[in-house]
Amino acid sequence: MSEQANLAESDDLEGFTLARVGWFPYNPVDFHMLRDCPAGDAVASLNGQPNPGHNPGGSKVITHRHLSRMAIIFAALVLTSLSPRPAAAQQAAATSQQPTYTLPEYNALQAAQAEKDPTARLKLLDAFVAQYPNSTLMEYIYQMYYQSYFQLKNYAKAIEYTDKLVALGDKADVAQRVQAIQARMQLFATPGAFDPKAADAHDQLTKQRDAALQGVKLLPDLKKSNAKVTDDQIKAVQSALEGAAGAADMLLKDGPAAIEAYKAQLALNPNDAVASYRLGLAYLQSTPPQSLDGFWALARAVDLKIPDADKVKEYLRKTIVNYQQPNCDKLVDAQLDELLQLAANAPDRPATYSIPSAADIQKVAQASTIISVIGDLSGGGDKAKLTWLAICGAEFPEVIGKIIDVTKSENFVDIMTFTSASSDEISAATTANMDVKVWTAAPPAGAASGTITPQPDVARVQKDDEIRFSGTLVSYDPSPFLLHWDMVKVDPTTIPDKAGTKRPPRKVPPKQ
Numbered sequence: 001m002s003e004q005a006n007l008a009e010s011d012d013l014e015g016f017t018l019a020r021v022g023w024f025p026y027n028p029v030d031f032h033m034l035r036d037c038p039a040g041d042a043v044a045s046l047n048g049q050p051n052p053g054h055n056p057g058g059s060k061v062i063t064h065r066h067l068s069r070m071a072i073i074f075a076a077l078v079l080t081s082l083s084p085r086p087a088a089a090q091q092a093a094a095t096s097q098q099p100t101y102t103l104p105e106y107n108a109l110q111a112a113q114a115e116k117d118p119t120a121r122l123k124l125l126d127a128f129v130a131q132y133p134n135s136t137l138m139e140y141i142y143q144m145y146y147q148s149y150f151q152l153k154n155y156a157k158a159i160e161y162t163d164k165l166v167a168l169g170d171k172a173d174v175a176q177r178v179q180a181i182q183a184r185m186q187l188f189a190t191p192g193a194f195d196p197k198a199a200d201a202h203d204q205l206t207k208q209r210d211a212a213l214q215g216v217k218l219l220p221d222l223k224k225s226n227a228k229v230t231d232d233q234i235k236a237v238q239s240a241l242e243g244a245a246g247a248a249d250m251l252l253k254d255g256p257a258a259i260e261a262y263k264a265q266l267a268l269n270p271n272d273a274v275a276s277y278r279l280g281l282a283y284l285q286s287t288p289p290q291s292l293d294g295f296w297a298l299a300r301a302v303d304l305k306i307p308d309a310d311k312v313k314e315y316l317r318k319t320i321v322n323y324q325q326p327n328c329d330k331l332v333d334a335q336l337d338e339l340l341q342l343a344a345n346a347p348d349r350p351a352t353y354s355i356p357s358a359a360d361i362q363k364v365a366q367a368s369t370i371i372s373v374i375g376d377l378s379g380g381g382d383k384a385k386l387t388w389l390a391i392c393g394a395e396f397p398e399v400i401g402k403i404i405d406v407t408k409s410e411n412f413v414d415i416m417t418f419t420s421a422s423s424d425e426i427s428a429a430t431t432a433n434m435d436v437k438v439w440t441a442a443p444p445a446g447a448a449s450g451t452i453t454p455q456p457d458v459a460r461v462q463k464d465d466e467i468r469f470s471g472t473l474v475s476y477d478p479s480p481f482l483l484h485w486d487m488v489k490v491d492p493t494t495i496p497d498k499a500g501t502k503r504p505p506r507k508v509p510p511k512q
């Protein structure tokens with residue numbers, strides 16, 4: 001072994017310690033990946049106009065961005081913290097042990113490493129494996145395999161060799177195994193590496209998810225093996241791996257597993273806007289959807305200023321609209337503002353927070369009469385909010401009241417009216433609780449939300465007359481209380497004729 005010793009001394013090594021930074025970059029794949037791959041920030045602009053059925057960016061784009069982001073985190077860790085020399089080699093150097101490989105093996109590895117052409121390098125690697133199938137240098141051979149296949153854009157083979165390196169178990173340095181998993185995450189995220197329509201797409205995603213989780217399990221050993229690696233760096237890598245597992249789970253349509261992964265990621269960094277965003281999507285895409293938790297997580301992402309926050313906010317708004325299906329979409333804005341304010345101060349949704357669903361709203365709408373509506377809205381509080389969600393924009397077919405005052409304009413008449421369940425209260429009323437807007441001429445463009453048939457004869461109604469009409473509720477003033485109507489059609493029998501005589505009234509329904 002004297003020739004080996006001389007070779008080591010000429011390279012300033014104590015024994016045959018491979019993977020010196022000066023000749024065999026510990027993590028050369030990072031240089032290639034970060035230079036050649038479009039591994040932009042995972043939270044770069046969320047492309048596409050979101051809609052309730054499609055999250056911003058799309059699942060394929062999101063997966064690539066997430067894994068790319070993880071690649072950058074790994075690169076930072078490996079390049080700044082991991083030892084440039086394998087633990088086994090360090091131990092051999094420290095104890096002056098003889099290497100576990102022969103000089104021909106070493107020279108064959110060096111020849112492969114020195115070869116710049118990836119195709120020619122693969123031939124040398126194949127020859128090495130054929131001649132030395134049980135070599136202790138196999139972790140470095142597998143590393144060069146996946147680097148070479150990456151250069152040739154054969155991502156499937158590159159991923160195969162990252163898996164082979166990891167499968168060596170304790171025969172490979174733990175840092176090498178973590179690095180191989182890192183490379184796998186990057187390779188999988190490279191455009192063209194994964195085809196969701198491939199026959200084995202499910203198997204590919206499962207392996208990707210399992211590899212990420214295996215990486216999480218290796219991190220405690222990595223920390224023990226290298227004192228330079230800080231707790232914060234381990235947390236950063238674990239966060240990225242948890243996110244990678246969640247991304248694969250999302251494409252596997254395994255909502256519970258994705259939720260678990262993203263919650264684990266947020267436990268490491270509660271202020272990770274992208275993880276909160278993905279957690280929200282995982283909640284919403286679960287079966288059945290966990291809508292309230294999904295809304296909260298997306299709101300949290302907006303509060304944490306995720307890039308393209310405006311698009312995410314609009315997606316959240318549309319998703320809430322789809323969840324509630326209110327007649328008046330504008331009412332969602334107030335709920336959204338409240339949600340954003342609350343989520344800014346709490347990572348998790350309190351059990352007391354809720355947003356009424358379409359079923360809740362429909363139940364209230366079906367039970368409402370104009371009298372119950374006035375009572376609920378006048379009382380204020382959560383009951384008023386729910387009632388207004390249910391009846392804003394709703395049409396009531398027949399409402400009866402007493403005219404308190406009439407204000408005439410060029411195109412319409414405002415009829416201030418009072419209604420009640422009691423005929424005595426109606427007769428005695430002097431203050432209106434409804435503002436009934438009736439168009440007497442064609443409204444200007446955009447002034448009405450639907451088709452209006454003008455009723456010019458309505459201009460003849462007078463104070464203290466009885467009025468019967470159908471219309472649409474458009475807004476209300478809580479104090480003093482006033483309910484506003486539009487798209488109104490007045491019953492012609494309550495309109496005086498030109499001589500001032502009213503037509504015989506129809507029978508008044510007992511309930512409104």
